[in-house]
Amino acid sequence: xxxxxxxxxxxxxxxxxxxxxxxxxxxxxxxxxxxxxxxxxxxxxxxxxxxxxxxxxxxxxxxxxxxxxxxxxxxxxxxxxxxxxxxxxxxxxxxxxxxxxxxxxxxxxxxxxxxxxxxxxxxxxxxxxxxxxxxxxxxxxxxxxxxxxxxxxxxxxxxxxxxxxxxxxxxxxxxxxxxxxxxxxxxxxxxxxxxxxxxxxxxxxxxxxxxxxxxxxxxxxxxxxxxxxxxxxxxxxxxxxxxxxxxxxxxxxxxxxxxxxxxxxxxxxxxxxxxxxxxxxxxxxxxxxxxxxxxxxxxxxxxxxxxxxxxxxxxxxxxxxxxxxxxxxxxxxxxxxxxxxxxxxxxxxxxxxxxxxxxxxxxxxxxxxxxxxxxxxxxxxxxxxxxxxxxxxxxxxxxxxxxxxxxxxxxxxxxxxxxxxxxxxxxxxxxxxxxxxxxxxxxxxxxxxxxxxxxxxxxxxxxxxxx
Numbered sequence: 001x002x003x004x005x006x007x008x009x010x011x012x013x014x015x016x017x018x019x020x021x022x023x024x025x026x027x028x029x030x031x032x033x034x035x036x037x038x039x040x041x042x043x044x045x046x047x048x049x050x051x052x053x054x055x056x057x058x059x060x061x062x063x064x065x066x067x068x069x070x071x072x073x074x075x076x077x078x079x080x081x082x083x084x085x086x087x088x089x090x091x092x093x094x095x096x097x098x099x100x101x102x103x104x105x106x107x108x109x110x111x112x113x114x115x116x117x118x119x120x121x122x123x124x125x126x127x128x129x130x131x132x133x134x135x136x137x138x139x140x141x142x143x144x145x146x147x148x149x150x151x152x153x154x155x156x157x158x159x160x161x162x163x164x165x166x167x168x169x170x171x172x173x174x175x176x177x178x179x180x181x182x183x184x185x186x187x188x189x190x191x192x193x194x195x196x197x198x199x200x201x202x203x204x205x206x207x208x209x210x211x212x213x214x215x216x217x218x219x220x221x222x223x224x225x226x227x228x229x230x231x232x233x234x235x236x237x238x239x240x241x242x243x244x245x246x247x248x249x250x251x252x253x254x255x256x257x258x259x260x261x262x263x264x265x266x267x268x269x270x271x272x273x274x275x276x277x278x279x280x281x282x283x284x285x286x287x288x289x290x291x292x293x294x295x296x297x298x299x300x301x302x303x304x305x306x307x308x309x310x311x312x313x314x315x316x317x318x319x320x321x322x323x324x325x326x327x328x329x330x331x332x333x334x335x336x337x338x339x340x341x342x343x344x345x346x347x348x349x350x351x352x353x354x355x356x357x358x359x360x361x362x363x364x365x366x367x368x369x370x371x372x373x374x375x376x377x378x379x380x381x382x383x384x385x386x387x388x389x390x391x392x393x394x395x396x397x398x399x400x401x402x403x404x405x406x407x408x409x410x411x412x413x414x415x416x417x418x419x420x421x422x423x424x425x426x427x428x429x430x431x432x433x434x435x436x437x438x439x440x441x442x443x444x445x446x447x448x449x450x451x452x453x454x455x456x457x458x459x460x461x462x463x464x465x466x467x
Contacts, residue, residue: 001030001350002074006126007081007142008034008064009041011310011333012166014048018323018336019343021054026350033071034064044311051318054336068126072133076349076385079140079342080126084119085455087299091292092451098281100444102434103273105266106144107198108406110441112266113413113429114448116148117456120417123149127157136385140164140345145410147197147360151375152414154362160387163360163377165197167262168341174245174263179207179215181227187339191261192379193358194367194393196406198267200358200377202259203393216253224250232330244268256398261358270402273434306333348382356381356390367393369400375411405433420459426466442467 005013013034020026032049036042042064049055049062063071072078083106093111094104104111123141130137139161141150146163153161169185176186191205191212205212226246229238245263252271253259260268269276287295310333327335337343341357348355360377363370366389367378379390395403412428415421426445435441449456449464 001026001076001346002033003027003031003346004033004035004068004071004075004078005081006035006068006079009036009038009045010081011045011306013045013081014052014333015335015337016340016342017049018052018054019338019340020346021049021052021058021060022336022338023347023350023352024058025352026346027060028058029060030350031061031063031074033075034062035066035068035071036064037066039064039066041307044307044314047314048310051314053320053323069129069133072129072137075130075134075137077138077140077346078126078130078134079142080123081142082119082122084115084122084143085452087296088289088292089452089455090115091287091296092289093448095286095292096447096451097444098284099286100440100447101277102441102444103266103269103277103280107264108145108196108266108270110429110432110444110448112145113148113432114452114456116145116413117417117425117452117460119143119149120152120414121457123153124157124418127153127159127161130159131157135159138162138345138349138385138387140342142166142342145197145413147375147377147407147410148413148417150360151362151373151411152418154375155373155411155414156418160385161361162345162380162387163197163375164341164345164357165262165264165360165377166340167198167264168358169337169339170245170262170264171202172339174249175207175212175216177227177229177241177246178224178249179219183227183229185339190356192356192391192393193261194376194378194395195261195399195403196267196375196410197360197377198262198264199270199403199406200261200267201396201399202261203396213259216259220250220254232328232332256396258396258399270406270434271399345382349384351384354381354383361387364389366391367395369395370404370407373411374407375414376407402433405431405436409433416460417457420457422460422463423466425460425463429463429467 034042046062046064097104141163150161150163172185176182188208191202193200195201207215226242248268344355363374381390409431416425416428429445446464
C-alpha cells in the first residue's frame with residue numbers, strides 16, 4: 001500500500017509505523033511518504049524508520065518532502081497529524097474559558113471548537129486535493145477535534161474520512177489493570193462501542209472470551225485494589241491513572257451503569273461537569289501574556305530537546321536489543337505500537353486482515369436515534385477500502401441526552417466550517433450542552449472569537465454578530 005502522512009515529522013509515527021511494518025504484507029512493495037513543512041523533521045523520521053528491525057527485508061520506499069500534491073497520487077491512505085493555529089491563541093482561549101467557568105481542551109470544549117475552525121480549512125483543502133489525486137483513498141484524521149473534522153469531510157466532500165484517537169488503546173490498559181491487576185496493554189478484549197470521541201461507551205463485549213460486564217461485576221464485588229504501575233511512568237502520571245482513569249471507569253460504572261471505552265478527561269467531565277471543574281481548577285490563577293509566552297518558550301525548548309535526543313540516535317548503533325528495550329527507560333517514542341488504531345487501519349487497508357475499530361464517522365444507521373449524517377464514534381469494520389458499521393447499537397438511556405447534544409453540536413460545527421456560515425457557527429456554538437444559551441456562554445464565545453479573529457477563515461469572523 002501507499003500511505004501519506006501529513007505532519008510526517010511527528011515523533012509518535014515511529015512506534016506506529018514500526019507496528020505496521022511488523023506485518024510485512026502491509027508495506028512490502030509499497031510506499032511511505034512523510035510530508036512536513038519542516039522537511040528536516042520528516043527526514044529524521046524517515047531515516048530512523050530505515051534503522052528499525054521491522055524495516056529490514058521489506059521492499060518499501062520511504063520518502064519525505066514538502067510538496068504534498070506531487071506525492072498524493074496512488075495513495076491508499078492519507079493521514080493528518082498536526083496542530084492547527086498558534087499556541088498563544090489556544091492558551092489565551094484556555095484562560096478565557098476557565099475564567100468564565102468552562103473547562104478547556106483541544107477536543108470537547110469551547111476552546112476545542114475554535115481549534116476546529118483553524119484546522120477545518122486545512123482538512124477541507126487536503127480533501128479537495130485528494131479528490132483530484134487519490135479519490136479512493138481513506139483520510140485518517142488525528143487532528144483534534146477529530147469528530148468535527150471527520151464529519152465535515154464526510155458530509156461536504158467525496159472523500160471517506162475517519163477520525164481516530166490515541167485513546168483507542170486506553171481500554172486495553174484500563175481493563176487489564178482493573179480485571180487482571182496487570183499494568184500491561186492486553187489485546188484480549190472484543191468490545192463494541194457507541195458514543196462520541198472521548199466519551200463513548202462499551203455497549204457489549206468480552207474479556208478473554210467472557211462477558212466483560214460480568215467480569216467487572218465479579219472483580220468489583222470482591223474488593224478491588226489498584227495494581228502497582230510501571231516505574232517507567234512519572235509518579236504524577238501513575239497517580240492520575242489510578243485516580244482519574246481507573247477511578248473514572250469504576251465510579252461511572254457504579255453510579256450510572258455505563259462502561260466508558262476511552263478514559264479521556266475532557267470527555268468524562270461531562271458526566272460531572274461542575275465537580276470536575278472545581279477539582280481541576282481550584283488553584284487556577286489567570287496568567288498574563290508574558291507568563292504565557294514564558295510557558296510556551298519553555299515548551300518549545302522541551303520539544304527541541306526531544307527532537308535533538310531523537311536525532312542523536314541516527315548516528316548511533318541501534319541493535320535489536322535497543323529496539324525492544326530502550327523504551328523502558330522512559331523514552332516511549334521508541335516503543336513499537338502494535339495495537340495503535342493507525343496500525344489496525346493500515347493492516348486492513350493493505351488486505352492483511354479485517355479489523356473492527358472504534359472511529360468517528362457518519363452514523364449511517366448504526367446507532368439508533370441519530371440522523372445518518374450525524375458524526376459519532378462507534379465500532380466499524382474495515383476490509384481493504386470498505387468501511388461498514390460493525391453492528392447496530394444503542395447508546396445507554398442514562399447518557400443518551402448528553403451524547404445526542406454533543407454529537408449534534410459537533411456535526412453543526414463541521415457544517416458551519418464547510419459552508420463558511422457565521423450564523424450557523426453561532427448556532428453550533430450555542431448548541432454545546434454546557435450552560436446552553438446562557439449569557440456566560442455567549443460572552444465566552446465572543447471572547448474566543450476575538451482571540452482567534454486573525455486565525456479563522458474570513459467568512460466566519462462575523463460570528464460574534466450572531467451571538
